[in-house]
Every structure is written in structure tokens, then in C-alpha cells.
Amino acid sequence: MNSEPVTEKKVENGAGNTPAPDGTEKKSRRRPGRGSGIFYFISEAFKGMRHHSVMTAASVIVLTSCLVLLGAFLMLLRNINVNLEKLGLLNEIAVFTDGSLTPEEVGAVGESIKKLDNVDTVKYVSKDSGLESMKEQYPDYSDLFESIKNNGDNPLSDSFIITYRDNSGVYELESELHKIPGVVKVNNRLDYAVKVGNFKNGMSFVFAWFFVLLFTVSVFIIFNTIRLAVEGRRNEIDIMRYIGATNSFIITPFIIEGSLIGGVSGILAFFADMGLYRLAVSKLSAELDILEYLPFRSFAALLIIGFLAVGILSGVLTSLFSIRKNLKN
Amino acid sequence: MIEFQNVRKEYSDTVALNEISFTIADGEFVFIVGKSGAGKTTVTKVLLLEEKIDSGKILIGGDDISAYPDRLIPYHRRRIGMVFQNFRLFPDKTVYENVAFAMRAVGAASADIKTRVPMLLRMMSVEDRATHYPIELSGGEQQRVALARALANNPDIIVADEPTGNIDPQMSYTIMNLLLRINRLLGKTVIVVTHEKAMVDSFGQRVITIDGGSIVSDTPAAAAGDTTPEGGDGSEQ
Numbered sequence: 001m002n003s004e005p006v007t008e009k010k011v012e013n014g015a016g017n018t019p020a021p022d023g024t025e026k027k028s029r030r031r032p033g034r035g036s037g038i039f040y041f042i043s044e045a046f047k048g049m050r051h052h053s054v055m056t057a058a059s060v061i062v063l064t065s066c067l068v069l070l071g072a073f074l075m076l077l078r079n080i081n082v083n084l085e086k087l088g089l090l091n092e093i094a095v096f097t098d099g100s101l102t103p104e105e106v107g108a109v110g111e112s113i114k115k116l117d118n119v120d121t122v123k124y125v126s127k128d129s130g131l132e133s134m135k136e137q138y139p140d141y142s143d144l145f146e147s148i149k150n151n152g153d154n155p156l157s158d159s160f161i162i163t164y165r166d167n168s169g170v171y172e173l174e175s176e177l178h179k180i181p182g183v184v185k186v187n188n189r190l191d192y193a194v195k196v197g198n199f200k201n202g203m204s205f206v207f208a209w210f211f212v213l214l215f216t217v218s219v220f221i222i223f224n225t226i227r228l229a230v231e232g233r234r235n236e237i238d239i240m241r242y243i244g245a246t247n248s249f250i251i252t253p254f255i256i257e258g259s260l261i262g263g264v265s266g267i268l269a270f271f272a273d274m275g276l277y278r279l280a281v282s283k284l285s286a287e288l289d290i291l292e293y294l295p296f297r298s299f300a301a302l303l304i305i306g307f308l309a310v311g312i313l314s315g316v317l318t319s320l321f322s323i324r325k326n327l328k329n
Numbered sequence: 330m331i332e333f334q335n336v337r338k339e340y341s342d343t344v345a346l347n348e349i350s351f352t353i354a355d356g357e358f359v360f361i362v363g364k365s366g367a368g369k370t371t372v373t374k375v376l377l378l379e380e381k382i383d384s385g386k387i388l389i390g391g392d393d394i395s396a397y398p399d400r401l402i403p404y405h406r407r408r409i410g411m412v413f414q415n416f417r418l419f420p421d422k423t424v425y426e427n428v429a430f431a432m433r434a435v436g437a438a439s440a441d442i443k444t445r446v447p448m449l450l451r452m453m454s455v456e457d458r459a460t461h462y463p464i465e466l467s468g469g470e471q472q473r474v475a476l477a478r479a480l481a482n483n484p485d486i487i488v489a490d491e492p493t494g495n496i497d498p499q500m501s502y503t504i505m506n507l508l509l510r511i512n513r514l515l516g517k518t519v520i521v522v523t524h525e526k527a528m529v530d531s532f533g534q535r536v537i538t539i540d541g542g543s544i545v546s547d548t549p550a551a552a553a554g555d556t557t558p559e560g561g562d563g564s565e566q
């Protein structure tokens with residue numbers, strides 16, 4: 001009886017059809033109950049969370065704040081980029097030609113621009129289409145633009161919109177553009193773009209630090225929440241080990257607890273960001289209506305998936321780490 | 330067969346087991362006695378791989394258990410039903426759930442749990458306590474629930490560490506007799522650790538006495554039949 005070697009299989013099968021103590025062998029056709037297992041794990045996880053509800057709540061609140069911040073930052077950055085693109089501030093230089101140039105001469109200017117290093121794309125904008133786009137941009141004055149067009153005294157000149165590859169070579173590019181015959185004006189929004197870029201970098205820096213700080217705090221709190229959960233059940237865990245429960249059976253409730261903390265935080269953060277964003281947009285669009293605001297739904301999928309992923313992953317990994325630190329063999 | 334071969338276990342400043350050797354056959358009933366601090370609990374801990382030994386070998390059925398990788402330790406423990414002085418029942422589970430949980434924890438099917446748990450509770454005469462919580466039971470009842478739980482996964486070996494330490498003398502005999510019955514009727518190898526030498530002697534079973542981590546005597550069971558001491562025949566409530 002004692003001479004059979006221990007194997008996982010022997011015991012796994014054995015649990016189902018062990019001989020009864022009276023010696024009669026009873027066969028089981030059923031597989032070990034998995035359904036009741038999942039139910040058990042989840043109910044244990046909830047029991048654990050009730051036991052130390054304050055810590056659980058603290059974990060959720062801090063992790064939620066962390067995710068809200070992350071989402072807010074992301075939405076802010078995307079809005080800034082959209083507006084920069086719209087204003088044509090991103091890597092664009094406008095080159096205006098002398099109004100007296102013939103179309104061939106304008107074409108030659110375009111060719112010379114294309115030959116310069118650091119030039120990425122070149123777009124020709126005729127003076128008519130320039131007028132057209134101004135008309136679109138300022139619809140209130142469309143009559144004025146219409147009459148200018150009809151009079152044939154368009155004050156605009158043909159121009160080129162250039163995008164470049166390398167920010168650091170812009171001033172050099174600018175002076176080279178000036179040297180091209182027929183170019184009268186080079187409109188570089190780099191100063192402005194650099195300012196906005198610096199602002200973005202500074203903001204990213206502050207946000208990143210806040211995020212790291214909050215994330216560290218939330219990992220710390222989840223770690224301690226799970227530690228408390230493990231400690232509160234130390235006795236039960238010991239009994240389970242003596243009974244022969246596997247480590248994975250013992251730790252699964254704690255992992256579920258961690259993932260619930262993460263998942264709930266992710267969902268809360270999503271709705272918090274939705275509310276905050278809509279509030280911010282409704283306030284800002286009343287004050288600053290020249291800016292474009294992306295609708296919340298353009299972030300929704302990214303945010304909910306990202307939040308759940310970050311939340312659950314950090315919850316699970318932190319729980320695992322905490323259990324490893326607080327549970328021997 | 331359980332074989333201890335020159336097993337040595339040291340804690341930081343104590344030699345708990347000093348190269349002890351003994352053999353326990355399948356289906357044997359053995360008392361391990363000794364004063365407090367003699368090393369009795371350490372014997373159970375190294376047998377359950379709760380503690381690792383420093384040298385020597387422990388074989389079960391010829392299998393060197395010290396060689397088991399950590400992964401196999403839970404499966405090893407399922408072969409041994411453990412009973413403790415302080416019962417170690419789950420306080421927030423009923424009597425029924427305590428036994429059922431032991432089965433669930435090793436992946437038993439619900440159908441098996443439903444038939445086996447009531448049978449075990451009946452066998453230990455605690456079936457009328459099934460829906461009670463441990464705190465509502467007497468020490469003797471709690472220990473019988475613990476015995477039922479130890480049997481839940483039908484282990485080959487039962488190890489009881491001071492099972493009567495928290496129980497009145499009268500009930501202590503009942504518990505000992507239940508252990509004896511588990512040995513006789515179910516064929517389990519039973520190892521009972523205790524410091525109550527007087528009670529042990531009245532049972533006439535094999536007694537291994539240890540002191541200071543060494544075996545000082547190993548007395549075989551009384552040759553003539555079973556000595557059933559006054560105080561119970563094992564079937565009393």
C-alpha cells in the first residue's frame with residue numbers, strides 16, 4: 001500500500017475513486033469538479049476583500065487615480081497634437097514666391113526647394129487655392145474673398161508648403177530657402193512649434209513623475225493588501241498545505257483578489273476619465289472655440305482596454321510578488 | 330514501509346533529531362513518546378517534508394522522499410493524514426465543510442464528496458454536528474472531525490501529533506481507540522506522537538521512545554492480542 005511511488009497523476013486520479021474506508025472501491029465517472037473550484041476561488045477572494053476592506057478600498061482608489069491620470073494625460077496629448085496638425089505647426093514651413101514670377105519660374109523655385117537636404121515633402125499652393133482655403137477658414141468673410149477673386153487682384157502669391165525631416169537643421173534650411181531666387185518670404189513656425197514641443201515635454205515629464213509616484217504607491221498598497229490577506233489566513237494556508245493542497249490552489253484566491261482590485265480600478269478609471277473629459281471639453285469649448293476637441297469615443301476603446309490591461313496586470317503581478325514574499329514553500 | 334535512516338535535523342542551535350533510525354511496517358500502529366522538546370514533532374515535520382533533513386534518508390515504500398522536488402510535496406502530503414493537538418480545523422467552515430474542503434482542495438469530484446463526507450462523519454460519530462462550527466464543539470468532537478478530515482483523501486498513513494493534548498482524559502481514550510480502529514479496520518499505518526506515557530502503556534502497542542533527538546527504546550507490541558484499556562472500547566460517544 002505504501003510502496004507506490006508518489007506521482008501527481010496517481011493522486012489526481014486517486015482523489016476521484018479512492019477506496020472507501022470500509023474497503024469497497026467506488027468508481028467515479030466524473031472528472032474532478034472544476035466548476036465548484038472556480039466558484040470557491042472567487043468566493044474566497046471576496047471573503048478576503050471583505051476582511052480587509054479598508055486596504056482593498058485604498059488599493060482601488062490609488063490605482064484608479066493612477067489610471068485616471070494616465071488617461072487624462074493621453075487624451076490631452078492627443079488633443080494637442082490634433083490641434084497642432086490642424087494649425088499646420090508640425091514640421092511645416094511656408095515659402096512664398098514673388099507675385100511677379102511666371103508659372104515656369106515658380107516651377108523652378110519648386111525644383112530648387114526639392115533639391116535641398118532635409119526637405120521631406122513639397123506641396124504647391126497656387127494663389128487661387130490659397131484664397132479658397134482662406135475663404136473656408138474664415139467663412140464670415142467669404143463674400144470679401146469672393147469679390148477679391150472675381151476682381152482678379154488676388155493679393156496672395158503662389159507658395160510652397162514644405163515639411164522637413166530634422167528639427168535641428170531647420171534654421172539652416174530656412175536660410176537656404178531665402179537664398180533661392182524668387183522667394184520673398186519664408187514663414188517658419190518653428191519657434192512656436194518648439195514652444196509647444198517644450199510645453200509637451202515638460203508636461204510629459206511632470207505627468208510621468210506623477211504616474212510613477214502614484215503607480216509605486218498603488219503597487220505598494222496592493223502588495224500590503226495581499227500581504228494582510230495572506231497573513232489573515234496564515235493558519236488556513238498552513239492547514240491547506242498539510243492537507244496537500246497545491247501552491248496554485250492556495251494562491252489562486254489571492255491572485256483573483258489582485259486582479260479584481262486591478263479590474264475594478266480600470267473600470268472606475270474609465271468612467272472617471274469619461275466624466276472628467278466631457279466636463280473639461282464642455283467648459284473649454286465654450287471658452288476656447290478655435291481649438292478642436294476630439295470626442296471621448298475616439299479614446300474609449302484604447303482607454304478601457306489599456307486600463308484593464310494595466311490594472312489587472314499590475315494587480316496580478318503585485319499579488320504574485322506579495323505571495324512569493326509572504327508565503328513559504 | 331516508512332524507514333528513517335540516520336536522520337539528522339538541526340535547528341540553528343538545537344539538534345532536534347540526532348541520526349535516528351527506525352522502521353515502521355505498512356499497517357503498523359506505533360506510539361512515539363518522549364518529553365517535551367525530545368524531537369517528536371520534528372519527526373512528523375520531516376516526514377511531511379515540512380522541514381528538510383540535514384542528513385540521512387527517509388524512505389516511504391522504498392522511495393527517498395527527500396529527493397522529491399517541491400512540486401511533488403503536496404502530492405506526498407496527500408498520502409499522510411495529519412492530526413494535531415490543537416485540531417486545526419477551519420474556524421469559518423462547518424464540520425461538513427471542513428471535511429469536504431480537504432477533498433475539494435485535492436480536486437475530488439462533488440459526487441464523491443457528497444457520499445464520502447457523511448460516511449466519515451458517521452464513522453467518527455459526529456454526523457449530528459455536521460452543520461456546526463468548530464467553536465461550538467467540545468475538544469473531543471473537534472478532534473474526531475479532524476480525524477474524519479485526515480481520512481478524507483484516503484491516505485495510507487495517519488500521523489497524530491499529541492492528539493489528546495487538549496482533551497479530557499476520558500475522551501482521550503476514545504480518540505486513541507478511534508486511531509486504533511482506523512489502524513485495525515482500515516489498515517492504515519498509524520503513528521501517534523504523545524508525551525502521555527501512562528496512557529500509551531495501557532494500549533500495549535509498539536512504543537518508540539525518544540529523548541534529546543535520539544531513540545532510547547523501541548518496545549514491540551504486546552504479543553497477546555489487543556489490550557483494550559478501561560475507559561472505552563472505541564465505539565462509545
Ligand SMILES: Nc1ncnc2c1ncn2[C@@H]1O[C@H](COP(=O)(O)OP(=O)(O)O)[C@@H](O)[C@H]1O
Nearest residue numbers: 340341343345364365366367368369370371372
Ligand atoms: N523551528 C524551530 N527552530 C528552532 N528550534 C526548534 C524549532 N522547532 C523545534 N525546535 C527545537 O527542536 C527540539 C525538538 O523540538 P520538537 O520536535 O518540537 O519537540 P517535541 O515535539 O518532542 O516537544 C526542541 O529543543 C525545540 O526547541
Ligand SMILES: [Mg+2]
Nearest residue numbers: 369370371490
Ligand atoms: Mg511537539
